[in-house]
Amino acid sequence: MVEIARERYDVVIIGSGGAGLRAALAAAEQGARPVVLTKGEPQRSGGTLSAHYSFCAVVPSAEPGDSPELFAADIIRSGEGIPDPRLVQVLAEQAAEAVAFAERLGVKFDPVEKSSSRPHLGWLAGHSYARALHVGNTVGRELMRVLLRAVKKAGIPVHSFTHATDLIVDRGVLKGVAAFHSPAGELRIYEAPAVIVATGGGSQIYELNTNPYEATGDGYGIALRAGIELVDMEFVQHYPTVLVSPAGARGLMFNSGILIPKGARLLNRHGDDFWDRYGVGPLKDATRDVMSRVMSQEIAAGNGTDAGGLYISTRGIDPSELPQMQQRLLEDVGLAADAAEREVAPGAHYFMGGLRIEPDASTSLPGVYAAGECAGGIHGANRLAGNALSENQVFGAIAGRNAAVYALRNPLPPAGTVSSAVNDVLEPVRRILSRSGSSAASRPQEGWKEVQSLMQRHAGATRTAEGLEQAIQRLNALREEIAERVGARDRALIYNRDVGKTLELRNMVDTGWSVAASAKERRETRGAHVRLDAPASGNGWTCSLAVRLEGRTARFNRLLRGEVNHP
Template sequence: MKTEPAPGYDVVVVGSGAAGLRAAIAAAEAGRRVCVVTKGSLLYSGASASANFSYCASFGHFGAEDTPEAYAADILASGHGLADPALALRLGEDAGREADLLEGWGVAWKRDPAGRHQLATFAGHRFQRAIHVGLRTGKAVMVALGRRAGMLGTAVRDHSVALQVLLRDGVAAGVLLLDLRRGALVAMPAGAVVLATGGNVAMYALHSNPDEVTGDGIAIAHAAGATLTDLEFVQSYPTVLISPPAARGLHYPTGRLLGFGARLLNGNGEEFFHRYCDLPIQQATRDALSRAIVLEAAAGRGSPRGGAFVDARAVAQETLRNVHFEGYFRDLDIDVGRDWQEVAPTPHFTLGGVRIDRDGRTDVPGLLAAGEVAAGLHGANRLTGVALPESLVFGAAAGRAAGAESRAPRDIQVDTPWHDAIAAALSPASPRCGAPHLGEAAGALRAAMQSGAGVLTSAASLRATLALLDQVEAMLPRLASRQPGLRLNWELARILELRHMLAAARLHARAALLRDESRGAHLRLDHPKEDPRWLRHLLVRGDAVAEAPA
C-alpha cells in the first residue's frame, strides 16, 4: 500500500461544519493558504446544518446585568463545577461579535419591527439570549460560512476520510487521508492542523446526530498524543420520539412546549419531575429532564418503551404549528395537539474531547481543535443554544492561532498502521467465508454502547460494555470490503471509520467507569449523587489517566 504526496498548505482544517469553516476563514483572512478536508460534501457534512433554532449571545438588551460575564456565569453554573472559566468568558465576550459577522456575511437574523433581535428564552439562561433564523438557523449559518470561505479562496478536499495526524519531531506536520474521490491514500503536509470533526454520539444505536459523527477527531487526537478530558460526559437530548417506529429518533421540542402548558407524564399518567428536581419543570436544563425520565423508568413507572409521555393538548394550536419541524410530524401523521407522544432521552452532544486553551491550542505543538471535538467549555452539561456560538467563537480562535503559528509545510515521512488495516480490508480473499460483515460489527458496537454506556449506567453495565467492545475489536481484522480498490469505496471508509468509533467508545466507557458519582450528564445508578471528591477532571493521554482539580 503506497502513500501519495499531496500539495502542502499552511493550515489544514479537518471537518467542514461551522467550527471547521470558521477556522478556515480566520486562517485565510490572516493570509494563509488553507485546505478544508471533509469526509462528506461541503455544507452537507457534519451536524451544524441540523441546528434547528438558536444561537445564544449576550447583546445587553436587558440592562447592565445582561453582560458577557453573566453569560459566562450561566455556562459555569450549568457545568456542575467542571466548566472552564477562561473558555466560558471567551464565549461570552465573542459570541455577539461572531453573530454580527454572520449577519454581514448574509445570515438574516429575525428582528422585530424596531430592528431588535427576536429573542427566545431557554432554561439555564438568566436572560433571553437566543437569536435565530426561524427553524433553519444551522443551515443559514452554514451557507454564509461556505460563501465566505469560497470568497477567500479556501481549498476543499471532499469525500476524504482523515485517518491520522502526521507528526515530525513531535509537531503536527500533516494529515493522512483516504481520498475516496481520487482513490488514493494521501499524505498532506501542513504548517498547522485544526481538528473540527464534531463529536462521537453516532456510537449509539439511537442518537440525534448524523451517522458520520463517529468520534474521528477524538481518536486521531488521542493517537497523536494530545490530552483528552471529560470523556465520560455525553449530553442527552431529553425528548426524542420513540414511537411510532417511523418517527423514532426525531427531536420532540418538549423544552419549548413546557412553558406553554405541556406536561411530562410517566407511564401511569402522573407528573413526576418534582421527584427529582426542586426547580419548576419550565426551568429544567437538559440534564435534569433526562435524569428525571430515566430514573422514573428505572423505578418501574416509565412508558411502555422505557421513556415518558408528553401531553401537549393544552398548548395553543398556533404554538404547536411553530414547532412542527419542517413538516416532519405532519408527514408522519403525528398530531401533537391530540395524542400523548412517547419520548425518551438519547445521546446528543459530546461534552468531552480534546483539551484546549482559549485559543484552541492542544498540548501537541501545531495541533488545534474547535467545536464539539474540543472539551472544557461545558464541563458536565451544556446550556441550550451554545453549540453554534461555541463553533464560531472557538473556530475563529483556533483559525487565528493556527495562522499565526503555522510553519512552512514540508514533505513528511509516513509511519502509519493504516497501511496494514487497508491492505487487510482489501485482501483478494475477501469476502471471507464466515467472517463478520461491517453492519454486524458496527451494530454490535452501537448496541453495546446503547445498552451499557448510554444515559443511565453502572459499574456492571460499563464493564459489560467494555467486554463487548473487546469482541468488536476482534472482528476488525476480519472485516473486508466487497469492492476492490480505493476509489469511491465507501464500505472501506466505513470499516476504517469503525476503528475510530471503537477507540472513542472505549475511551468514553473507561472514563465513565472511573467517575463513580453522578454529575450533570453523567448518571450512575450505583452512585446517584454528586460527590465533592469528584470536583475534578479526568485527563487521558496515551494509556495514562490522571486527575486535575477543576
C-alpha cells in the first residue's frame, strides 16, 4: 500500500522556473504561506535557465519615441491579432517594473559601456525599437540565481522531485494538489485554497525541440483534467534554426536572432539562397513564425539535407561576433569552431497557448492561477522575440499576489479535504504505481517516442486536417492505454524514474491532444499555425480558440479579437 502524506499551505505553486519563483516571492510578500513543488531541482531544471539573450521592456532609458503603447502594438502585430489586448497592456506596462525588480535582486544587465549605468538595449526582429536587456548570453541563468537566493532568504519551502499529478476539486471547489514525492516513494496531498500553475511549456511532445526534458506539458494536462479552459493551443512557436546534425548537437538552438542581422544566410541542400523566392520581405526582418514557415516549405519541396534540414551560413561574419558560450558548447558536441555552415531546421520552442487567464492571472476555476509559458492568451499566433522572461516575471508577480489574497480570504475549513475528491484524482496514479515491476506492463519510453513521432509528423511546423485527425485518434487511444497498461520496470518506488516518465506521459498525451484538436479546428494559416490544406488567413478567424476536454471530446469557445493592420 502506497503511503499518503498530507500538508497544508495557503498557496501551492507548481513549477520552479522564473514564473514560479517570482510568484512564490509575491505570495509571501502578501503574508501567505506558499510552497513550491518541482519535479526536478530549481537550480538545474526548467525553461528559464535556457533563456539566452533577452528580457524585453520599455525601460526609463528607452530609445526616444518608444513607449509601452508601441510595445503593445508590436506584440499584437506579431501575434497577428490573436493576443488578448488586456493581457498585452499589462505586459507592456509592467515589464519595466519587472526589470527593476530583477535589478533590485542583483541582476546586473550589460551596460552601454563599462562606466555607464544605462543598460544596453539590443534590437530583435519584430520590435519597432531596441528593447532587449541582456547579461551576456546567460540572462535566464542570472535571473534564476537571484530569484533562488531570494526564495531561500524568505524561507519559502521548495519540494524537489515532487510530481504534481492533479488538482483536487470537490464539487467545483479547489481543495489542493495531489502529488507523487519521488524521494519517499509516497503520494502527497497538499491542501490549499489557491494554486498557481507555472509548469512551463510542452515542447517535449515533439521529436525535434529546444526545451529541457521537463517540458512535458504538465500544467496543460493537469488543467484539462480539472476542467480548466486552455486557449491558443494550436500556436506552437518553432525556433527556426535548431541543429539537426551531428547527432550530439541535435536539438540545440543556433542563435539566428543575433547572427542573421549580422549577415547570416539560409541555403538549401544545393547551396542556393532561397529566401527571396518566397516574397516575405528581408530575412533580417523576419519573425520566427515566418522563418519557420518558409524553411518548412523549402524542406517539404525536397530541398532539405539528408538530415532533414537546411544550412545557415555565417561566411563573412567575424568569428568574434558569434555567441562565444554557444560556440564552446557546439565544439563540445562535435561541431568545428570554424564551421561556416551548419545544418538546422525548425524545432518546437515555445507554446503561445496555455491556461486561459484574466489580467489578474486567474483561470476558469476559482482559486487557480497561471503564469509563465503555461499561461495562454498573451502572445497570440506568434510570440515576439525576447518576451518570455518579461511575461514570466510580470505575470508571476501578479499570480502570486492575487493567489495569496484569494487564499487568505477563502481559507480551507479545518476538517480537511473531502476523501472522495482525493480518491478520484489518486486512483489513476495508484493504478500506475501498482504495475511497477510487472513484466506485462508497457514502458513509458515507448509512449514518449510514439507521442513525439505523432506530433512531429502530423502537428509540427506544417499540418493538414487528415494528419491532425490521425494524431487525435491515436492520442485518445494512448490515453486509455496509459491508464490500463503502462508501468515502471522496477518495483521500488523511491526515485523510480519510470514512474516519473509515466506521469509525464499522461500530460504529454493530453497536451498533444489539445494542440492537434485546436489545430484541426482552426481552418486557416496564421502565425505559427500552418495548414497546408488551408494556406490563407481568414478574417473570420481573428479569434482565440478556448478548448475544454469533455470525455474524449473537445469543446471549443471562440473569443473574438480585433483585426490587426500590418505595416
